Amino acid sequence: MNTVMQHMDCRNFAALDVAKGICHRTKELVLADTEHCEHFVATQKCKFCDHFVAGDQYLGTCNAVPSKPMTYPDLITVTCEMFTAAAAKA
Amino acid sequence: MTRTLAEVLEQSGIPIRLQVGGKAPDAVVDREVSKEPCPRAKKLRDLYFQTLSSATNEFPYWYTRKYSELEGEIPVVRRAAALKEAFSHLTPTILPGELLVMGKAHYYRGSFPMPWLSEGYYMAKEDELYKAALSKGSSSVDELSKFGSGGGNVTQTFGNVVSIAGKFGMRREEIPALLHTAREWAGKSVDDVGHKYEQMVPTYPMKEAIMRSIVCMFDSGYTLPQGREVINYYYPLEYGFDGLLQMAKEKKAEVAGRADGDGLVGMNRLYNYQAVILILEGIQNWIMNYAKEARRLADFESGPQQKQEYQEIAQRLESVAHNKPTTFREAIQMIWTVHVAVLNEDAISGLSPGRVGQVLYPYYEQDKAAGRITDDEVLEWMQLQRVKFTCIDCFASMGVVGGVLSGNTFNNLSLGGLTKDGRSAANDLEKLIIEAAIRCTSTQPTLTVLYDDKLPEDFLLKATECNKTGTGYPAWVNNRGAIDFILNQYGPEGMTVEEARALAIGGCLETSPCSWLPLHLNAKEYWIPGGSGQPTSVGVHFISLPKVLELVLFDGIDQRTGQPVYSPHGKKLESYEEIVAVFQDYFRKTVDCLTTSNNIQHDIWRKQNMAIFNSLLKPDCLLNGHLIHELGYRYNGTYNVESCGTVNLVNSLAAIKKVVFEDRATSLEEIKQALRDNFGFKTASEVGSFSLADQEKKEESGKWDYIHYLCLTAPKYGNDDPYADTILKGWENWFCRMCHDYESLNARPLYACQISVSTHAPMGMATIATPDGRLAGTTFADASLSAYPGTDRNGPYALFESATVWDHSLSQNSQMNLKLHPTAVAGMQGCKKLLALTQAYMRKGGFHIQYNVVDSKMLRDAQQNPDNYRDLMVRVAGFTQYWVEIGKPIQDEVIARTEYEGV
Known part of the structure; x- marks a missing residue:
């Protein structure tokens, strides 16, 4: 199980597909498996x-x-x- | 030195001519018509291009969890409760810039398996999936860009993404839960229960042999049990979901405990209405979850325009969840929501939206008159709708999604046709729909013009302009011929001429029964068309006609596998007539055993997995209290027999008749030996191409050259040559009528359906060389009436003469693909030529024609350099697909099609 919070664990993450999504805060594409940023809110x-x-x-x-x-x-x-x-x- | 067939024939003085009517320019010519989408649609379509086909276990998880809790409940209620639970728990995702919202899953291009239908095809790889899920995934960062080439198909596992069913990506964290969920359905799914009972049919062993040898492509009842039909949006538009709930509650009270003269299923109405109530509540929850998400996003959004858009989305959804729409924007959101809800209820391909321009016209007309919307705004919404439709994926096995569908989902939007009282039904909104399809080119929804001589010329020329984008849409369908078919098939169920005019195309080109219903908007009444029949293209799927001929020639033994398929006929085949008689006998046996097996599969489906939401949309289920499983639909005679490889069969019979029995130039035995030895050529798999012209000789002995020459030069369909055309006519007259001798589970006669979709590739791969000179493993001729590549030498009008020697209204459809070089239809004069060509075919009685306006050189380049052609689309069969998402056999086949340089 993942222990480090990643973008896909964030409430601001809108999943595009299994590998990436869009951050509702930055409007940028982010990879699901990468570590979260300062906008992180747990989903x-x-x-x-x-x-x-x-x-x-x-x-x-x-x-x-x-x-x-x-x-x-x-x-x-x-x-x-x-x-x-x-x-x-x- | 190895020589290809094209080189051999060139040296023999009978070159394959893949260009007819002139010579294409040496330089690659692009399509003439090319426009840009509006910025919003462009941004969302560009996102689609970057998106992987993604599956999730969310819907199956919640469905199965609730279903397991309700052991002992009435099946229809149990299923409805499970669907309500699943809809209520779907995660809502809204992307920045979207106006039209909601989707199948929380992924942009999302889908999910339905193990209650079939779980075996991915459970069979359980160990492999577990290993992939539990192995440590490396970061996907580096691999993503590499994987992105070739479209959105996830054909290989990478990083934390597991490839499933050959096309979909699933997060590895979900795989153990997916398998756990699927295991709960082992022995209970429609596939498993159906299999138990189909084995009780005495001819089951033959059915198994037929499937193994790929005489038939796939089963029906548990793969894509619904679809190839026209949805009906009327009831939610007229009553709103609250109104429908109220209606169902009143009807429930009315029928509770009463048989009302129907001792068999009269009592079931109570349970059916209870199921209707549950699913409507689930769909309302689903919509409201999106509304809440829009409110949440609006609350923290800092950009004023985006904030306002989120607020408007929330308002629209809050209204659509309960009330009938009153504006164009609400109406288009409503029909999209309804469409996705049906797609989530069952595994479906080919759920056609029907005549959307006529369904939405009341809102368009009144909003425009009131100044609530402009044409530019409507144009934007119609482009957004195209992007949404293109995001639809259908989760099914690799054989079904890849081998048959080429990844397409066949949402066919019909245009034109006639009104209830027989006038042209084309309108201004339909012209905007065409313009949106020109600007925002995408695979979905594909378009079909229901051609009638009453349609205005400006509308028809607009459609030809769209053809010149090279997207392959709109297809052209003969409205009068379709009406004749509808009346013939559904007359016994009460179909009238007036109602037949409501028809639309479901799926690729499945003529589907529809009805007119009165929509009321601000005290004005509009009669709008919508689907009123059960799914079509269900029943007997894709019988490979050349394969049946192979089995006739070789006494029932499959020459690819060496296994028996049919009982030996034991005939010496001493005359052409004897060959035809044995063919008909084998074909009848095939249809009979596939009908009985598939009837059982569909019967299990309707007992355990019946459509509830789709049913309540279709007349007259809400009124009579019977859903699809109790023949509540107005029209239930929708099952068919599908064929593949018609032209290769016709050309092969012509070659045998001419070469063996008339000219006596060689014996049937020698031809059989030549077929077994593939006329001295390597197999298509060895060569790595599935196109006839590219095939390579094994050695230069020349042992079979003369016989191959005789076969290749025998009369061919598509040249206005009565020799071959008479054989086609005889086949069609027999085939279309023999289907009526078989009965569906609904106790209605079957009919003929003549589309190949993509099956002409895998079926060609499974068939040895054929007497028309086609080589082993190469694709069959596409469609049912396209000429075999390179064999139509006399131009399109000769092809039309050949194609129309029989009455197309005997069949649900026929199919004709024509590839035109862009220069052949350049300029306004080109539009007029294209229209004249289309009208010529329609007026001769042709049912369907569609055009690939493309330079074959561009397709060859795209095959070599796919990264440069992410947005290139081609017409395959009754659908348009992104080039990079099509398998190589079909790519080879599209390249090989005869290219017309002038019309």
Whole structure:
């Protein structure tokens, strides 16, 4: 799992494709896998959620519902009503 | 010294003439018409050129998570709830400069797999995908520019991006979750369940042999089960989503617990309306998530213009999520949203927007009159719509997306045609749509003119101007012929002449049934056309006619694999008539076993994966409470039998008839030996070219030269030669009628569909040499009525005579591609010549014609230097594609097409 915050972890990052996106702050193209800049604001992903329990090989569990379904760290959750920011993880 | 076929024939005095009607200038000539998009569209299209085809697991994840929770729920409700969950959780992405917003996924050119349809094609590579996902990815920075050449296809894994299904990139962090999600569908997907039951058909072993030998290209029910149809935007435009929800709730209360005289499916209406409510709520959530994103962006945006644009986007979306549109801008946002929603509901290619210029005309007319919009602003929006359509990708297996579709998604916009009361339906907005397509050239939406003699000349000349951009659009379709076909096929379901006039083209050139519905805007009523039929180009996909002939000649044994496909016929084939009879027998067997298998696949699809949103859009599902799986659509007789390689079959039969049975210049046995030995040439794969002229001789023994000469010089289709043309006529009359003997799962007769899309390349690769002189592995003639390259020697009017010896309205379509050198249609005089040429073909009864206005030398250069031609487009079949995203066999074939130097 990525431990260094990258552009693709930023709320200002609008993904164009799997490798790059546009920064809403600078309006410039940025590569998804490069380290973030001073405008960084963490986006909502499972890996930043209090309900997320990490598993092996890019998998994990969502504890927000009783059935505890599989989920994965980089699932974007800006639309998930159960997302609860985990400050320590972010 | 190795010689190519072109050199051999040149030395033999029968040169292949790939230029007819003159000689092209030595220098490369560019297309005459070339304009620039508006700045906003240019910027967004340039972004597209830099974008990789990208897949995500987001939609499948949420769909599967909800579906798993609802074990025991009624299937249609369970599916609707899963779709609602998925739509509600799609991440909204809005890019700076966009006015028209929303997309399939959060990537600009995004798509996603649907494992509930089929999971096997990427699960088969599970180990490989896992390894790619878990290996440490090096930084993609250095590799990106290198990978960018050749268009947006991700054909190789790089950095943190894993290539999946040969075309799409997926983030490696998502691969384990993708595989986990897909595993949940193993044994439950339409593919898996369908396979279980299709094996119960007695002819299943033959079906398997047919698929392995590539007599048929692909299955139907779990690959692209919908599409090649015309969407209907009417209900959201007339009622708005809140209005539709209200209607569904009232109808639900009305039918709950009541069979109303239908003991079989009457009770199902309750569940169907409940499903409709769920999916409408999901789509409203999806739209509102985009609205919230626009508000968020507006809040922190510092640029005043961009800030205002975000605010206006939010306002439009907040309105469109609930209300019927009242302005042109709201209406175009609404139809785009509806279009993407249907595409996200199922795996679809060829979801055609239909006659958009006539659907949006009420808003255009009233906004212009009220001073709310100008033509320049409309032009900008229509260009933005083109960029959005071009961003659509369809996730399916490599064989389907690459081998059949060439990566295209076939969103065909129809223009012209007739109104409900039989007048020209062309309007000023349609001329702006053409102008937008001239300025912002792009692959989607492709355009089709529904040609009718009643259409005004200025409109037709505008369309010819567009042809001269070299984009291959608009295609020209015979409106009167299409009406005849529609009436023949759908008359038993109540089709009238008035309603037939609403038709449009779905997909490449699939004539599709549509209806007129009354739109009300500010107390004025407009009758707008929209799709009212089930998907077409479903059923029996692409039967390779030359391959069937190979199996006839070799007693049912595939000469490429050595495996039996059909039971041996055991005939000596002592007459031409006997060969035709055996061919018909094998062809019937093929259609029968593929029909039964595909009927089962589609039946599983409709039981478990039925269209809900697409259904509620189509008349008369909302009114009768039955969706597609209960024949709620107005027209349900849409299944077909598709063919490929018609002209190679006709030319091969002509050669056998003439050389063996009439002239007795050689025996059938000798021809068979020559075919097996590829007339003494290497295979196309060995040569690395799939064009006939480039093929190289193996050795100089000359053993088969005379027989090859006889085959090549036998009568050929496309020269107004009754010898070959009579064979074509006989084939068409038999084929188009025999399809009616087979019944779809909807208990309606099948019909003939004669498009090749891109299948003439892989099917050619799987077929040995043919008696017309074509060599092993080379592509078949494109389309169904284009001449085989270099064999049409008497000009286009002779070709038209040959093509129209049969009644095209017997078939859903026919297809004719013509390649013209740009100098052949230069200037206004050239536009008029092009129109006259088109009218000549239409008036003879030709169904379809389209033009590649391009210099073949430019295509050769583009093949050598693809980096210089990122935006070069060509017409392949019923679609236009970026040159750099087409496979080499099709590139070779397009280069080899006969180039007309004058018309």
